[in-house]
Amino acid sequence: MKRRLLAVAADGALILYFVFALFPVAWMIILSLKPANELFSTYFSFTPTLDAYRTVLGAGSDEGVPFLRFFVNSLVVSLGAVGLSLVIGLPAAYAAARWRFRGSENLMFTLLSFRFAPELTVIIPLFVLYQKLGLFDSYVGMVWVLQLVTLPLIVWIMRSYFSDLSPELEQAALLDGYTRKQAFFKVALPLVGPGIAAVSLLAFIFAWNNFVFPLVLTSSEAQTVTVGALSFLGGDRPKYNLTAAAALVSVVPPLLLALTIQRYLVRGLSFGAVKS
C-alpha cells in the first residue's frame, strides 16, 4: 500500500515537472498562433492564425527581417562546422586513442578547455581579429569559430569510441595488406559509425543553438536564426508572435535530424561515450 502511494507520488511529481518543463514550449506555440492584436490581452482569447508563420517564412518583406536567409545561414554554418570538425576531429580522435605522443594529453585538455571556458572571455579579441582578417560576417568565419564548440565534442567522444575498439582489428587489416590509412578508413571508421552519427547530431545541435558567436561576429550576411529571431523584437513594438514562430521554425531541423538518426543515437550514446 505504502509502496503504491509512493509510486503514485513519484508519477505525480514527474507529471508536474513535465508540465513545468514543457509549459514554455506550449506557451510559445500558443503565442506563435495568436494574431498580433491579441498578444498583450490580459484575458484568454485564442483565435489561431498562421499569420506569424506566414510573415516569418514569407521572406519577411514587410518586416524587413530576412528570416529565411538566417535559416539557410544556420544550416550552412552548422553543417559546415560539423563537417569540418569531422574531417579534422576523427583522425585526431583516432590518433589520441591509439598513441601516446609527447603533449597528447595537453592537447586533449586544451581542446576540452574550449568547452568549459566561457565564450564571452574570448569574444572581444575574436571580434577585433575577425574585423582585421575580413572574416567578420562570413560563412568561413562562422564555421571556423564554431570549431570551438564542435571540435572538442567530436574529438573527446570519438576518442573513447576508438579506444573501445580492439587495436588488433586494425593490425589484422595491416597484416591483410592494408596500409594504416586504409585500416583507418575501411576498418576502424565503419565500426564507430553509430558513434559518428550520435556525436555529429550532438555537435550539430550545439552549433545550431550557439548564440554568442553569431551575435558578435555577424551582422547580416552570415547571421543565424538564434540571433535572427531576435530581430522581431526590435522596432517600434516587440512582435512576440513572430519571435515565437521563428523560434519554433528553427527547432525543426535539429528535431528532424534527431528523429531520423534516433536509432543510432540511443546505441551511440549508450556505449562508449561516457567511459574515459
Added chain:
Amino acid sequence: MTELVLRELRKTYASRGRPPVEAVRGIGLELRSGELLGLLGPSGCGKSTTLRMIAGLEAVTGGDILVGGGSVVKVPAQRRNIGVAFENYALYPPLTVAENLGFGLAARRRPRREVAARVRGMAERIGLTELLDARPGGLSSGQKQRVALARALIREPDVLLLDEPLSHLDAAQRDTTRRELKRIQKDLGHTTILVTHDQEEALSLADRIAVMKDGVIQQLGTPYEIYDSPANLFVADFVGEPAINLLPGVAGADGCVRLSEGVRLAVPVRLAAGREVVLGVRPEDLRLVGEDTAALRARVGAHEPLLEAGIATLALDGVAGPLVVQTGPEVRLDRGETVRVSADPRLTHVFDAATGEALR
C-alpha cells in the same frame, strides 16, 4: 617452406621521466622450415612483444629478423607476408566468415573468382564450410579461433604466428582445437611460432619450446629436454603440473644434500661439501614406499584424490616447505599419518642456490 631466424632481437620502450623498459633483451632463435616453436613464459616476459616484432606491428629496437634468409626489419607489416591469429581473434564484426577470410586477398586485389575459390578451399580444410555465411558475433570461441586461423593461413604466409590460440576456449573445445591445430600445421607445413603462457599448450603442440622470462630466453629445447633437464630454477618451476618441489639444502661430503638435521637426499652430481643448493623433485617422480631404511619419513598434511591420481602434501621433519607427491589412484591417506617417500636420485635436479642455474 621458409626458415625464420631472430638475431639478437631487442625491444626497449622509452618513456619520458621513467627509466626505459627492456621488454626483449637480445633473443636469438632459428626455426627450421615447417617447425612449430612454442614461446612459453609468464605474462610480461616479452613473448607477445617478440611476436609483434616479427609480424611488423612493433618497431624493432635492435637486432634482425630473417624470413627465408632476407631481413624484414625494414619491411612494413602489410608487405611481410606473415599470418597472425590474434588472441582475441580480431575478426571484422560486420563481415561474414567468408568475407573475413577473403578480406586480405581482396585487399591485395586478387580476382574475385580466385578469392571465392580459395575461401572455399580453406573453409573445407579447416571445417568452416557451414559457417561461411555466419557473422563472427554468432560463433562460438572455438569457431572464431578456427576462422582466425583460416584467415591467417589463406594468404599462404611465409611464417604463421599464433598468439595464445587456446586461452579463450573451454576445456572441451581446447582439446579438439589443439588437435586440429596440430594437424593443420603439420599438413600445411608452415613455419610457426606459438606464443602461450600455458605449458600444456606448448608441450603438446610445439616441436621445440623456448621458455622466456624478463625478455630473455631461459632455455630452448624439445618438450622432453625442457621437462627432463630444466636449465634453471625458473624453467623447473614454470614447467610441470603440479609444480616441482624446490627444497633448499646444503651439500654434504657423502654425495647427499641435507635438507634439515635428519633429512638427506642423494643427488646425481658431485658437489663440494657445504655448497648451498636447491633440490628440485617433481611430484610425479616421488614414490610412496613401505618400511624402507633409505626412504624419507614424512607426515601427511593433506591428500586430494583426483580420480586418475592423487596429490599428497607432506611435511618433512625440520623442512620449511611442503613436499608434494603424486600418488596412485588407489592410495588413501589420512591427515597426520606418517608415510615414507623415496626419490630417484637420477630424477633429482640440483640448482645453485645463488644463481639458480642447474648443476650437472
